[in-house]
Amino acid sequence: MKNIVLKSLLFLLLLINTAYAATPLPSWNDTATKQAIISFVKQVTTIGSPHYVQPSDRIATFDNDGTLWAEKPTYVQDVFTYDRIRALAPLHPEWKAKMPYKAVLENDKAALDALSFDAWIELVLASHGNYTTEEFNQIVKYWMAQARHPQTGRLYTEMVYQPMLELLAYLREHGFKTYMVTGSNQEFVRPWAEKIYGFAPEQVIGSSFKKKFVLQDGAPVIMQLPEFSSVTDGDGKPVSIEQVIGHRPIAAFGNSDGDLPMLQWTTAGKGLRFALLVHHTDATREWAYDRKSSEGKLDKALDAAKANGWTVVDMKNDWKVIHPFEKKY
């Protein structure tokens, strides 16, 4: 009798498992893009396959802005920066008349879009520096819990891409170690990335601030200083991957020219490799942009994808839904 129960249970488990295995990536339409992902994963994870990769080498890296969540109309860390500048302005009366702070306080979109890189850095450092790491973590968590996207009214953490969440889960189920490699500051992303994406803090690699160990009345704290220690956009992505992970990824996922060096570095390794670009082609459900966009400019990387046969997601045709809140099934 017990044997029958055990066998029935095993059979049920097998059924569930088979049913599940037959429908990975449910929010992806059954196009060549989805097939390319599944084919790659099968080839590197099936024992006996000529392209089999042992689990410790199954490293996959993901850009964040425009790849895992929306980056229009403004990069989320920039929105946070402007909000922090407004919050801190009462302590700095001189900011009212001083650029680039003036542009933020007057909400001068044209001036903000035209900011130089140095002016942008100045705003980031003035709004992010001189906190203990624990204080800053709380500031970010509080902000993310209430800040909303200006067009959809959704929390920014709801503006993630459902198909990419499924892709992260699919890779993890197949033994991949997944990392985010973002141009945003890791100090801005780590406080919420585990809850939203399943990236533990050590799996989030981003631009970072210099830090200092300080004993305050005998109690140690780590101060976040108003100075960058690394900037992980463009060439900085493979460099930080090498510094932090110390392995070359076998798969990389991005959406812009800032991700091109990461994709080049990933695909230049030996054995089967996978590179994917998310192409924003859906002006109705999201935004359509590429070569001329100020956020997520996709120009050289799109040419490189064509030249090298990388996988390009056509959001409009490849994705059944964009965000989790649209999901009907």
Add this chain to the structure above:
Amino acid sequence: MKNIVLKSLLFLLLLINTAYAATPLPSWNDTATKQAIISFVKQVTTIGSPHYVQPSDRIATFDNDGTLWAEKPTYVQDVFTYDRIRALAPLHPEWKAKMPYKAVLENDKAALDALSFDAWIELVLASHGNYTTEEFNQIVKYWMAQARHPQTGRLYTEMVYQPMLELLAYLREHGFKTYMVTGSNQEFVRPWAEKIYGFAPEQVIGSSFKKKFVLQDGAPVIMQLPEFSSVTDGDGKPVSIEQVIGHRPIAAFGNSDGDLPMLQWTTAGKGLRFALLVHHTDATREWAYDRKSSEGKLDKALDAAKANGWTVVDMKNDWKVIHPFEKKY
């Protein structure tokens, strides 16, 4: 019949498991030190314990030199540096007459011991810089496969501490994520740390060189530059832990004043914490040294251990064997 076989197998597994659980850390004598380790691990891993810590927060960090392997008579990376300087000398005839290179080429131990920090850095940069990361990885692997300890004649990788290997395994079996946090360069440690200690490259945090992404005839490489991007000794240890891991450890293991900030940072967190110092007290089987040593100076940290009730390993009395090659059981 099948049921009996199954039950017998389960019973056997239970027996093996119980026998194993009853004898963790076999190379540790049954002293208060061993009991302190086991008590801590039980309290943070037993569900229902008031000090229970979820697996994702079970971070343990280990110094390397003097904590996981021998650091006498010379730090291993220094031996490597001097060997590289000798190997490169034919390309630099001017080194024969130029300090600090002259001291290396003449094997002038007194002059080498008296080198300033800047002179030491110069030797490291001249011998480690301007390689691709893959070339340097091969150089290190080749060297580690044949370089031998001057007194024991053993490979340096055999000079690891058996009780610490068992401690690493014991923590990992209890769901800890273990990291090495070493003052040595991570580029020098990562090529062999996985095989010897079970630390994957991303679990090795060390001093690091700046790197540059370069396309060589269209093929991407990462160059290791003759410039430091971080130095992870002293205050640099908690800073790098925050930068790379982004969690505060709940347990930290060191042996010198260079580890003191890491132990302070670890024990200042909320909840039950564990700090351990390896005190080199065995002049017969290893070396006996502490407050006056040029390698692994243990002075302020020893006072802090006493003041704070941290665990101090008395190597002579706490460890049954020092190195794996002594093991008789």
